[in-house]
Every structure is written in structure tokens, then in C-alpha cells.
Amino acid sequence: MDTDPLPLLEDLIRCPSVTPTEAGALDCLEAYLRSAGFHCERLVFSDKGTPDVDNLFARIGKSGPHLCFAGHIDVVPPGRLEDWAAPPFAAFQADGFLYGRGAADMKGSVAAFATAAADAVKAGSFTGSLSLLITGDEEGPAINGTAKVLAWMKENGHVPDHCIVGEPTSAEKLGDTIKIGRRGSLSFDLAVAGMQGHVAYPHKADNPIPKLARLIDRLAAYKFDDGNDHFDPTTLAFTTIDVGNPAGNVIPGRAQARFNIRYNTEHTPDTLIAIVRDACARIEEELGGTFTLDVVNGADAFITEPGAFVGVVLDAIEAETGVHAKLSTSGGTSDARFIKDYCPVLEFGPLNTTIHQVNERIAIADLRHLAGVYRAIIDAYAGRKPA
Structure with a gap:
């Protein structure tokens, strides 16, 4: 990786984007992606009895294969502020960790795949299309977020060939688990x-x-x-x-x-x-x-059967971390439940040990390795043409 994802993650954490408030997080990400050459669309959706939600779709390239990274910038409330070691939206560093609400779930992944995508574009190492689907409604009712963005993408010719959701899937060390389906x-x-x-x-x-x-x-x-x-x-x-x-x-x-x-x-x-x-x-x-x-x-229950696409991700994880990931379908639901109706999807991200907890955090070394994994996936994807 040429670009350190840490500064972008710090900027994202400093935006107190508790569902459904965007709080500047999408503005920050959009500015970063536009500077890297991505075409960005802000998509605000409404529904009766639910709050309006601001979403972001960014794409570069018009040809295939088309790889999409999906995630959310909305976070759960921080809880009692006095229980935190530092203010939950201060992006505080200590002992090799970055603390803050959303550090692991999942602004860390968003920062990692955004910087990985920007670096790949700058290096000219990807021949196809890269996109990012970012919602502000994953931790909430999930009505005006990913599901409606996907419908818009279909109407406008942006359905990807494959998608990776940056949910925090790792259990004990970075790279030990990817989710290839959900109950x-x-x-x-x-x-x-x-x-x-x-x-x-x-x-x-x-x-x-x-x-x-x-x-x-x-x-x-x-x-x-x-x-x-x-x-x-x-x-x-x-x-x-x-x-x-x-x-x-x-x-x-x-x-x-x-x-x-x-x-x-x-x-x-x-x-x-x-x-x-x-x-x-x-x-x-x-x-x-x-x-x-x-x-x-x-x-609905779904599975992305192991094949070339899953293989690209497994190889990238092992090359960057030395860990051979376990294929899992455990846990609750995620926005992958919507994406699977449009293309094969899997989930991979950082450790989930502190998500939704006081003092949520991500190891800075893990953040950088995560960006390295995403970059390796991007570099390998077009050449492998996964099925």
C-alpha cells in the first residue's frame, strides 16, 4: 500500500454519524474519492415513517469486470461518555490502537478499501470498474439504505459482477474469517x-x-x-x-x-x-x-459457493497476513442480504471483538494490513476474472 488509511479513518471517526445522521462522514469520503477520479452520486432516500437517509455511490471505469466494495458510515450510539477512555469521536490513539465509535464497525474497512481503490487507480493496476456503495442506514432500519441504492444501481447500469462487504468478520486475528453466506x-x-x-x-x-x-x-x-x-x-x-x-x-x-x-x-x-x-x-x-x-x-439464507472469487480473497488475505481464512456463515444479518440478489457477495473485515462496545478500537497495524488485503484483491481481480 502506498497510502496510509489512518488519516482518512481519523477523519471519518471525527464525524459523529449515529444512524441516520451523516454528520459529514459522506462529505469527507466523497471528497477523497473525487480527488482520486471517482464519479460520485449522493442518493437520499425516503419512506413513510422512517428518517431520510443519505447514501453515496462512487464508481470509476465503465468496462468489466466490475468489483464493488460495500459498507456503512453510520454507527451505533456511544453509550455513557464517561465510560470511554477518550471521547468516542475524538479518534484517540494509544498503544498501537485507534479508538473511536466506528473504528471497527465499520469505518475502518471503509477507509481501508477507499485508500486501496484510490491507490490502485493511481497506479493504473486495475482494468475494469471499481465502485463503492456506502450507506448511512445499516445500523438502523435498513430501509432507505443499501436496498434502495442497489435498485438505483440496477436502473442505471451499475450492477457489479462481485461485491465485498467490509463487515468486521475476523474473530481472533486479522484474516482468520470471511463470511461467504448468512443464515x-x-x-x-x-x-x-x-x-x-x-x-x-x-x-x-x-x-x-x-x-x-x-x-x-x-x-x-x-x-x-x-x-x-x-x-x-x-x-x-x-x-x-x-x-x-x-x-x-x-x-x-x-x-x-x-x-x-x-x-x-x-x-x-x-x-x-x-x-x-x-x-x-x-x-x-x-x-x-x-x-x-x-x-x-x-x-433469507444465502451462500456464495467457494470458487474463483472466494479464491482471490483467500489468496490476498494469506499473502498479506500469512493467515488462511476460515469460510463462515455465522453471526447475524448484514447488508449482504440485499446484495446477494444482484451479484455474488462475501464479507471480510477487521476484528469484531470491540464492536458496539465502549472503547471500540482497531489496531493500526491491522488497519494497514486490511488496506493491503483490499489492494491485493483489486490487483488480482481483473486478471483472474472470477466466476
Whole structure:
């Protein structure tokens, strides 16, 4: 790497861009990319009941292959300021680390791939197109961010051949993990109706709690699958149970629960919803009552099969860090869940040990190596023409 990504990252951290506020972070990045020759578009999207979100798309080159780097400059709130070793937006250096909200998640990656891309353009080492998709809505509802930028990109002829998301994927040392897929996420709101009554006369009431308890037991013990080569088994976790009843001598008339299913590519949302509905129907037959379900599909499960594209990234990581990365599908969701509908996508970035924590930080040496990995990917990408 010719350019040190540290100054750009310091500038980005000093912008307190808590979702959905841009706070100058996109201005800073846009100025940097324009100076490197990128054509930049600022894209502000709106939706009913959600805040407007400012996004940035930058591209250089018109021919293929087209490699896109995706990321976000929005960050979670810093929490109690007095718990930080230094102000969370001061970009404080100590003991080889840069401290600040967003240092690892994920302004560090944004600074690293922006400087890597600028260096590659300056050196003339890339023949194709490079682009950056930067949103301010990843840590929030993710409605006016990446999903809408991608739709705009498709309408305007900017769909890339491959995409790398700079999420902090490394677990113990830089380069030990890349994400080639993610589990799907289904969230359920469940309610069972009964009839309120006095506890001394249970036969005159219809208690929904035993019905809900039996369903919880059935679903919590249900084996969905054994996983597969890339995914762990599907899991279900209950998160709340509530009857809204402050009295000890009243049988409630309604019981509610929430749960989430994280699923692999052995299932679709439809197959999982059918399993849950069947379980509800069986309890209704056994104990009576009426179950109602509201379902939110947060993300579909997906996989980017190992091949030439994944190989380019693995080789670049090993060449720069000496680490052979593990291919993983663990963790929660990311904006890769939107990108996978347009092109193959994977995720690679710095350590995730301090993300969303007080004193979030990135090792300065890791930041520089990360930029080196991204530069190596760019230099190899066009020549390898990954499938």
C-alpha cells in the first residue's frame, strides 16, 4: 500500500454519524474519492415513517469486470461518555490502537478499501470498474439504505459482477474469517386467545397459558435439520412471554410470546412458517384455543459457493497476513442480504471483538494490513476474472 488509511479513518471517526445522521462522514469520503477520479452520486432516500437517509455511490471505469466494495458510515450510539477512555469521536490513539465509535464497525474497512481503490487507480493496476456503495442506514432500519441504492444501481447500469462487504468478520486475528453466506432470520409474534376468569373458578374461564406453554415446549424441542456443509443446524429461540396480568387471582384472557428462527439453506421462510402453523394447529386440536401469528422475514439464507472469487480473497488475505481464512456463515444479518440478489457477495473485515462496545478500537497495524488485503484483491481481480 502506498497510502496510509489512518488519516482518512481519523477523519471519518471525527464525524459523529449515529444512524441516520451523516454528520459529514459522506462529505469527507466523497471528497477523497473525487480527488482520486471517482464519479460520485449522493442518493437520499425516503419512506413513510422512517428518517431520510443519505447514501453515496462512487464508481470509476465503465468496462468489466466490475468489483464493488460495500459498507456503512453510520454507527451505533456511544453509550455513557464517561465510560470511554477518550471521547468516542475524538479518534484517540494509544498503544498501537485507534479508538473511536466506528473504528471497527465499520469505518475502518471503509477507509481501508477507499485508500486501496484510490491507490490502485493511481497506479493504473486495475482494468475494469471499481465502485463503492456506502450507506448511512445499516445500523438502523435498513430501509432507505443499501436496498434502495442497489435498485438505483440496477436502473442505471451499475450492477457489479462481485461485491465485498467490509463487515468486521475476523474473530481472533486479522484474516482468520470471511463470511461467504448468512443464515436467514424469521421473527414471530404469537398470541393465543382464552377467556379471563377467577382463579377459584377455572372451569368458568379458558386459560391460555397452558396452551402457550405446550407450544413453547414443542417448538423449543423441535429439530429442524442437521445443518449442511456450510451452515450449522437451524435454531429457534423464544425472547419474550407475556400475559399482561398484574393480578394473582385472575386467569388472563390472552397470552403472547415472541421468538426468532435463524435458519440455513435447508429451509425457506414458507417451510418454516408451515412447521410453526402445524404445531399451533395440533395444540388447538389437543387443548383448544386459537393461535394467531405475525411473521417478519428479516433476511433469507444465502451462500456464495467457494470458487474463483472466494479464491482471490483467500489468496490476498494469506499473502498479506500469512493467515488462511476460515469460510463462515455465522453471526447475524448484514447488508449482504440485499446484495446477494444482484451479484455474488462475501464479507471480510477487521476484528469484531470491540464492536458496539465502549472503547471500540482497531489496531493500526491491522488497519494497514486490511488496506493491503483490499489492494491485493483489486490487483488480482481483473486478471483472474472470477466466476
